[in-house]
Amino acid sequence: MSKGTIRNFLLGDPQADRVVPPSGFTAQLTLFVSGAMAFLAVFALALSLASGRLADRWAEELARSATLRINAPADQRAAQTAAALQILRQTPGVAHARALTEEEQAALLLPWFGADLPLEDLPVPQLIEVIQDDPSYDAAGLRLRLSGEVPGAVLDDHTRWRQPLVKAANSLRRLGLVSILLIAGATAAMITLAAHAALAANRQVIEVLRLVGARDRYIAQAFVRRFTLRALIGATVGMALGVLGIFLLPEASDEGGFLTGLGFQGAGWLWPVLIPILGASVSFLATWIAARRTLGELS
Amino acid sequence: MIELENVAYNYGGGELLSDLSLKLSAGSFHFLTGPSGSGKTTFMKLCYGALLPTSGSVKVFDEDLRKLDRDQMAMLRRRVGVVHQDCRFLDHLPVADNIALPMTVSGRDPAQESENLNELLSWVGLSDRADALPPELSGGERQRAALARAVIMSPDVILADEPTGNVDWEMSQRLLQLLIELNKMGKTVMIASHDLALIRAAKSQVQARVLRISNRRLQLAGADL
Ligand SMILES: Nc1ncnc2c1ncn2[C@@H]1O[C@H](COP(=O)(O)OP(=O)(O)OP(=O)(O)O)[C@@H](O)[C@H]1O
Numbered sequence: 266m267s268k269g270t271i272r273n274f275l276l277g278d279p280q281a282d283r284v285v286p287p288s289g290f291t292a293q294l295t296l297f298v299s300g301a302m303a304f305l306a307v308f309a310l311a312l313s314l315a316s317g318r319l320a321d322r323w324a325e326e327l328a329r330s331a332t333l334r335i336n337a338p339a340d341q342r343a344a345q346t347a348a349a350l351q352i353l354r355q356t357p358g359v360a361h362a363r364a365l366t367e368e369e370q371a372a373l374l375l376p377w378f379g380a381d382l383p384l385e386d387l388p389v390p391q392l393i394e395v396i397q398d399d400p401s402y403d404a405a406g407l408r409l410r411l412s413g414e415v416p417g418a419v420l421d422d423h424t425r426w427r428q429p430l431v432k433a434a435n436s437l438r439r440l441g442l443v444s445i446l447l448i449a450g451a452t453a454a455m456i457t458l459a460a461h462a463a464l465a466a467n468r469q470v471i472e473v474l475r476l477v478g479a480r481d482r483y484i485a486q487a488f489v490r491r492f493t494l495r496a497l498i499g500a501t502v503g504m505a506l507g508v509l510g511i512f513l514l515p516e517a518s519d520e521g522g523f524l525t526g527l528g529f530q531g532a533g534w535l536w537p538v539l540i541p542i543l544g545a546s547v548s549f550l551a552t553w554i555a556a557r558r559t560l561g562e563l564s
Numbered sequence: 565m566i567e568l569e570n571v572a573y574n575y576g577g578g579e580l581l582s583d584l585s586l587k588l589s590a591g592s593f594h595f596l597t598g599p600s601g602s603g604k605t606t607f608m609k610l611c612y613g614a615l616l617p618t619s620g621s622v623k624v625f626d627e628d629l630r631k632l633d634r635d636q637m638a639m640l641r642r643r644v645g646v647v648h649q650d651c652r653f654l655d656h657l658p659v660a661d662n663i664a665l666p667m668t669v670s671g672r673d674p675a676q677e678s679e680n681l682n683e684l685l686s687w688v689g690l691s692d693r694a695d696a697l698p699p700e701l702s703g704g705e706r707q708r709a710a711l712a713r714a715v716i717m718s719p720d721v722i723l724a725d726e727p728t729g730n731v732d733w734e735m736s737q738r739l740l741q742l743l744i745e746l747n748k749m750g751k752t753v754m755i756a757s758h759d760l761a762l763i764r765a766a767k768s769q770v771q772a773r774v775l776r777i778s779n780r781r782l783q784l785a786g787a788d789l
């Protein structure tokens with residue numbers, strides 16, 4: 266389509282719009298369907314964005330830190346800890362290594378065992394926090410060296426439990442995207458049905474238009490404009506309601522975790538604007554194809 | 565302008581029209597007559613491409629209708645004004661918009677040519693019915709509106725199928741005058757009608773040939789008309 270036809274299409278030709286009689290029922294159906302679909306799309310989008318954020322955060326935060334655990338009898342613990350720290354400082358790719366203090370260890374156990382735990386009486390392993398550099402250290406090499414020099418050391422780089430979480434979050438993001446595609450597809454199907462119904466109901470009108478010299482393009486455009494505008498209006502309203510629903514969700518908080526993080530963040534609030542545009546494009550295409558096909562059959 | 569060569573047509577049953585050949589030259593005036601059901605409307609439809617012949621060829625403005633695609637057919641229809649026997653209006657649009665429809669669909673803005681439209685409305689005596697919807701019109705008013713729509717693009721050829729079918733003698737005379745006037749402006753005119761009195765009245769004012777469909781064939785009617 267040339268620039269001129271797009272402008273004509275958007276601004277419209279009021280006279281041309283009137284050549285097709287108004288169709289109350291299909292109009293309302295189209296409005297409702299595109300509104301409902303846009304509403305659903307907002308949630309799918311929010312889900313997808315939130316799980317994407319989550320996946321990124323987990324991948325990022327957890328990937329950068331690791332824990333070295335020293336399981337040694339009490340009398341060797343200090344010596345092994347010092348040896349491990351020595352090794353870590355010499356290892357390229359380790360930005361920082363630090364033994365946790367007793368208070369810090371107690372704080373980690375607090376949620377599980379309560380405040381008055383006599384830590385010194387328990388064989389609690391010493392923890393060393395390891396922060397990776399970029400590029401990171403060679404975990405296999407480090408393990409090998411530690412096993413030789415610090416028998417009680419166990420390196421836990423979190424990959425074991427991090428990966429399934431990141432994977433789950435990524436699947437959730439994909440599911441959200443697939444939902445959006447399905448919603449777009451269902452919208453296309455509904456609009457196609459409505460457009461077919463409108464075209465069939467206006468057979469006589471199409472015949473008269475042809476007799477007075479209307480080209481297929483002109484007739485198709487009269488239908489396409491209608492359905493596109495309706496889809497745009499319906500989807501805008503549905504999107505606005507969906508965004509309002511998201512906006513009314515509780516603030517993101519640590520206690521709520523993932524559930525409260527479902528809202529859009531910052532510029533993310535602009536994403537839903539794409540939904541009515543997508544809806545209008547989908548119904549533009551669906552009506553255009555339906556119209557060209559019907560007009561071809563009617564000749 | 566319009567040229568038929570060995571045209572035959574059937575609606576799927578027996579042959580309705582056989583072996584028709586005819587040449588309408590520019591500026592000519594023709595009547596087409598014949599009993600009801602003889603195929604006058606069918607013949608007209610063949611002339612503007614609503615039907616394609618089962619054999620033979622129809623050329624309009626030197627273009628073989630069978631070789632035109634839909635867009636080209638649309639362009640051709642803008643140059644041929646047709647009064648359909650059943651008028652064919654869009655019932656949801658007022659009369660004035662229906663008359664302006666050929667302009668609207670060809671992308672011209674009727675508002676800018678409203679002078680033209682108003683003149684045409686008064687020419688067919690429908691100025692005060694411009695805002696009525698087609699179903700609210702009388703038979704004669706519909707036919708006048710159909711004639712106005714047929715000529716609004718100032719086509720080179722006007723094909724009128726029973727343009728006086730529903731009107732009294734006086735009104736049919738008026739419509740005939742309109743068509744004669746158009747012919748004098750150089751338009752090619754063909755009128756399908758079985759109103760012999762009308763044809764006689766026309767022959768006294770204009771050089772008109774009378775064709776008759778009988779026994780599936782086209783004949784030039786004798787001097788008895
Ligand atoms: N679409 C159609 N399908 C099948 N038969 C048709 C169709 N249209 C017309 N006919 C038949 O073809 C014959 C000619 O019809 P047509 O309308 O051309 O006659 P006409 O001369 O215009 O008649 P009238 O003077 O009554 O208008 C009629 O017998 C009619 O029944």
Ligand SMILES: [Mg+2]
Pocket residue numbers: 604605606649725726
């Ligand atoms: Mg007829």
